[in-house]
Amino acid sequence: NVAARAGAAVTLWARDAALVAEVNERRSNAKRLPGAVIHERVAATTDLAAAIAADLVLVVVPAQALRAVAQAAAPLLPAGTPFVICAKGIERGTGRFLSDVVVEAAPNAVPAVLSGPSFAADIDKALPTAVTVAAGDEEVAQRIAQTLASPTFRLYHTTDVRGVEIGGATKNVLAIAAGIVAGRKLGASATAAITARGFAELSRFGAHFGAKPQTLMGLSGLGDLILSCSSLQSRNFALGHALGEGKGLDLLSGKGALAEGALTAEILVEKAKAAGVDMPIAEAVDAVLGGMIDVDQAIVQLMARPQKAE
Ligand SMILES: NC(=O)C1=CN([C@@H]2O[C@H](COP(=O)(O)OP(=O)(O)OC[C@H]3O[C@@H](n4cnc5c(N)ncnc54)[C@H](O)[C@@H]3O)[C@@H](O)[C@H]2O)C=CC1
Numbered sequence: 001n002v003a004a005r006a007g008a009a010v011t012l013w014a015r016d017a018a019l020v021a022e023v024n025e026r027r028s029n030a031k032r033l034p035g036a037v038i039h040e041r042v043a044a045t046t047d048l049a050a051a052i053a054a055d056l057v058l059v060v061v062p063a064q065a066l067r068a069v070a071q072a073a074a075p076l077l078p079a080g081t082p083f084v085i086c087a088k089g090i091e092r093g094t095g096r097f098l099s100d101v102v103v104e105a106a107p108n109a110v111p112a113v114l115s116g117p118s119f120a121a122d123i124d125k126a127l128p129t130a131v132t133v134a135a136g137d138e139e140v141a142q143r144i145a146q147t148l149a150s151p152t153f154r155l156y157h158t159t160d161v162r163g164v165e166i167g168g169a170t171k172n173v174l175a176i177a178a179g180i181v182a183g184r185k186l187g188a189s190a191t192a193a194i195t196a197r198g199f200a201e202l203s204r205f206g207a208h209f210g211a212k213p214q215t216l217m218g219l220s221g222l223g224d225l226i227l228s229c230s231s232l233q234s235r236n237f238a239l240g241h242a243l244g245e246g247k248g249l250d251l252l253s254g255k256g257a258l259a260e261g262a263l264t265a266e267i268l269v270e271k272a273k274a275a276g277v278d279m280p281i282a283e284a285v286d287a288v289l290g291g292m293i294d295v296d297q298a299i300v301q302l303m304a305r306p307q308k309a310e
């Protein structure tokens, strides 16, 4: 809908023929975005080749599905087509950042990343926001920004692909921590404290992997972190909130809404440890999700850490 509002003719690929029919005939996707009206310039298809034959490809699948989709797209993709990653996560098993997954799985693609504070439901209602698009070549990033821009969707561009993808992947894990704090009713001061210390972790991790500070402090880092650490609209925050209220780990059964942070926490912590980057909040989230400690133990552990300089 964002691209169509900006004037593009959009081909939407889906695997499910019934969903394709729903989009084309009823202009809806009731399961994923109830109430949304699919723009008339969007045509759905089950034919991946038809969707890939485009000037720009937006890849909006969960992070853990990116490799499979990029591999399927690769033989169909004209060389040099921008392949815009909209997922937020780190690949489990390999520990690869998502742009590196695309480089490996679709070497003919030009990887780009679109990220920033943007709840799908808000964007669908044409509520205004601003996000960041990154590509290694500034001209490519600028072109993507121009293609997607509309009066309610403002894009900033950058060449800092790593910075943008790290912000999105990391904020999801930290949003679970903020959700736990809110669900446990620890107060607004604690929410602000965990968000700020979470940002310190995101910044340390990003800096180690070459992200630019201004990217981490921008829309795709701090901007998205603030959004996801402050709203029950965030599925990651909502998961943490439920855990904070005392609900059990069966929430992680995979049947609920996608919470990318739950899938990224372990590999994020593994990468941070291997790199010598201190990320106590992310570690606490991973330990709670893994059932190693409970929410109250996590809070006690975080508060009892040795005092240090800010
Ligand atoms: N929903 C939101 O507000 C935002 C979501 N994102 C990111 O976008 C990514 C996707 O999230 P949502 O669209 O919200 O999730 P969703 O769960 O609503 O939809 C994911 C879609 O991907 C499809 N899918 C799953 N595995 C697939 C595969 N192997 N091949 C093809 N299709 C597959 C599913 O059938 C589903 O239609 C996530 O990484 C999320 O962090 C980013 C910004 C905002």
Ligand SMILES: O=C(CO)COP(=O)(O)O
Residues within 6 Å of the ligand: 088, 116, 117, 118, 119, 120, 172, 175, 224, 227, 228, 233, 234, 235, 236, 237, 258, 259, 260
């Ligand atoms: O990334 C998002 C908003 O920018 C969506 O957040 P959740 O995946 O936590 O719902």
